[in-house]
Amino acid sequence: MRKINKICCIGAGYVGGPTMAVIAKNCPEIQVEVVDINQKRIDLWNHENLDLLPIYEPGLKEIVGETRGKNLFFSTEVDKAIEEAEMIFISVNTPTKTYGKGKGQAADLKYIELCARNIAKVAKTDKIVVEKSTLPVRTAGAIKSILDNTGNGVNFEILSNPEFLAEGTAVDDLMNADRILIGGDETESGQKAKDTLSWIYEHWLPKERILQTNVWSSELSKLVANAFLAQRVSSINAVSALCEKTDANVAEVSKAIGHDSRIGSKFLNSSVGFGGSCFQKDILNLVYIAKSYGLTEVADYWEQVIIMNDYQKRRFADNIISTLYNTVSGKKICFYGWAFKKDTNDTRESAAIYVADALLDEQAQIVIYDPKVSEETIYSDLDYLGTRSPEENRKLIKVVKDPMDANKDAHAIAIMTEWDEFRAYDWKAIFENMLKPAFVFDGRRILDKDKMDSIGFKYYKIGQS
Numbered sequence: 479m480r481k482i483n484k485i486c487c488i489g490a491g492y493v494g495g496p497t498m499a500v501i502a503k504n505c506p507e508i509q510v511e512v513v514d515i516n517q518k519r520i521d522l523w524n525h526e527n528l529d530l531l532p533i534y535e536p537g538l539k540e541i542v543g544e545t546r547g548k549n550l551f552f553s554t555e556v557d558k559a560i561e562e563a564e565m566i567f568i569s570v571n572t573p574t575k576t577y578g579k580g581k582g583q584a585a586d587l588k589y590i591e592l593c594a595r596n597i598a599k600v601a602k603t604d605k606i607v608v609e610k611s612t613l614p615v616r617t618a619g620a621i622k623s624i625l626d627n628t629g630n631g632v633n634f635e636i637l638s639n640p641e642f643l644a645e646g647t648a649v650d651d652l653m654n655a656d657r658i659l660i661g662g663d664e665t666e667s668g669q670k671a672k673d674t675l676s677w678i679y680e681h682w683l684p685k686e687r688i689l690q691t692n693v694w695s696s697e698l699s700k701l702v703a704n705a706f707l708a709q710r711v712s713s714i715n716a717v718s719a720l721c722e723k724t725d726a727n728v729a730e731v732s733k734a735i736g737h738d739s740r741i742g743s744k745f746l747n748s749s750v751g752f753g754g755s756c757f758q759k760d761i762l763n764l765v766y767i768a769k770s771y772g773l774t775e776v777a778d779y780w781e782q783v784i785i786m787n788d789y790q791k792r793r794f795a796d797n798i799i800s801t802l803y804n805t806v807s808g809k810k811i812c813f814y815g816w817a818f819k820k821d822t823n824d825t826r827e828s829a830a831i832y833v834a835d836a837l838l839d840e841q842a843q844i845v846i847y848d849p850k851v852s853e854e855t856i857y858s859d860l861d862y863l864g865t866r867s868p869e870e871n872r873k874l875i876k877v878v879k880d881p882m883d884a885n886k887d888a889h890a891i892a893i894m895t896e897w898d899e900f901r902a903y904d905w906k907a908i909f910e911n912m913l914k915p916a917f918v919f920d921g922r923r924i925l926d927k928d929k930m931d932s933i934g935f936k937y938y939k940i941g942q943s
């Protein structure tokens with residue numbers, strides 16, 4: 479096993495930034511360079527005011543404050559970083575394809591390929607290239623083929639090292655990872671490369687948690703882990719619809735089944751639907767791969783997880799419309815939360831976007847408050863859907879910085895994200911501020927039904943009649 483002094487990471491996003499910051503903190507002897515083509519993002523990573531880092535994660539600014547300028551650096555000098563590093567992590571985005579073959583399902587690998595070509599062009603010494611991005615099975619082979627055909631005599635070892643952090647808890651997940659997965663060739667040089675990457679993680683994690691597999695098992699395990707987690711959310715959300723029709727309470731059902739140690743209690747919180755940049759994308763990718771091997775039943779099985787999630791979002795919006803006397807036209811609806819979960823400023827695939835879109839189709843006036851999401855992001859999320867013109871979106875949507883401004887004269891409040899501060903609000907004062915009857919649709923099950931009823935709200939909680 480070889481110890482290394484310099485690593486770099488291509489992609490300074492939600493994964494690249496926190497992951498490299500945690501490596502820098504735990505490995506003071508390793509110089510870590512994080513590079514990105516997005517100048518604005520890099521400028522924010524280098525901003526002297528740590529509250530302006532491009533990514534909000536509890537505990538992140540403290541680690542960046544401690545390591546930046548010592549052994550953690552952010553820059554746009556991609557070529558220089560590649561040239562100098564002994565190990566290169568690729569952590570660029572791999573979104574669902576929006577064009578051509580596999581549109582709407584396959585992963586778009588153009589950013590990965592650009593990185594591979596760039597490494598091939600620039601590298602003059604042997605490198606270990608680590609896939610940190612989530613990739614379809616057998617992508618390592620494609621990267622290897624690009625790298626090995628450069629003809630400049632450099633040896634590349636490709637490893638798959640998928641990341642399992644969840645947003646909102648990224649720092650804690652990285653510091654106390656359940657497992658680290660390292661996939662690589664079962665050759666002597668492959669084994670050496672795996673051990674070198676393992677050595678980095680062993681700085682702060684017990685060796686038993688570091689699993690080594692072949693490359694393809696590692697690539698596939700990442701997709702399967704997300705598919706299993708999302709499947710649990712869709713399963714409990716399917717049950718929530720049934721609970722609303724009966725006198726069952728989804729929280730009691732979750733608790734009852736979660737006590738079975740074979741089932742376990744995690745990921746059984748019913749909600750307005752899962753969001754985030756990973757679950758849907760990775761399941762679609764799994765579905766696409768299964769289809770491409772002719773495994774139709776396997777593809778259909780996993781696709782149902784997404785179909786159920788879409789149903790849950792639509793069901794929530796439909797309930798708001800039907801409860802508000804079958805029309806929301808011109809009615810003010812307050813959204814508490816826009817992020818796809820609490821403690822992150824990320825809004826990718828957030829359920830709030832799709833619920834808002836359905837209500838805007840019915841000409842609702844939506845006023846949004848989220849403690850961490852900017853007005854610019856909210857407008858761009860809706861504009862991206864292309865359902866209506868940007869001008870129309872701005873006419874129907876208002877984004878406010880004070881939560882009490884959002885509920886003033888509102889017909890209804892929809893709780894879209896489980897931010898802790900929403901629980902602590904003075905709900906009596908909110909009731910006074912609203913039009914009557916005052917409706918609350920709790921898409922995250924964070925408020926107490928008895929308390930809300932006693933204040934006078936018409937309160938609807940997902941998964942409870």
Ligand SMILES: NC(=O)c1ccc[n+]([C@@H]2O[C@H](COP(=O)([O-])OP(=O)(O)OC[C@H]3O[C@@H](n4cnc5c(N)ncnc54)[C@H](O)[C@@H]3O)[C@@H](O)[C@H]2O)c1
Pocket residue numbers: 488489490491492493494513514515516519556569570571572589592593610611612613641642643644645755756
């Ligand atoms: N977000 C998560 O919680 C999470 C967790 C685990 C795994 N993943 C996976 O990790 C990967 C990255 O996700 P993310 O959320 O960090 O994405 P992101 O969009 O936040 O960041 C990706 C960054 O890569 C940069 N980039 C793209 N092409 C580049 C190039 N050729 N050279 C330099 N920089 C380039 C982009 O400018 C962007 O800043 C994805 O494959 C994702 O599926 C994400």
Ligand SMILES: O=c1ccn([C@@H]2O[C@H](COP(=O)(O)OP(=O)(O)O[C@H]3O[C@H](CO)[C@@H](O)[C@H](O)[C@H]3O)[C@@H](O)[C@H]2O)c(=O)[nH]1
Pocket residue numbers: 612641642643644645646704707711744745746747748749750751752753754755756757818819
């Ligand atoms: O019981 C639950 C748990 C989650 N969610 C929702 O599911 C989505 C995803 O949540 P979570 O998994 O906590 O966040 P992500 O950051 O999307 O993390 C997932 O996706 C990452 C990217 O691949 C993986 O690395 C993580 O292991 C995996 O948990 C969010 O909208 C949550 O609100 C629920 O509705 N109910």
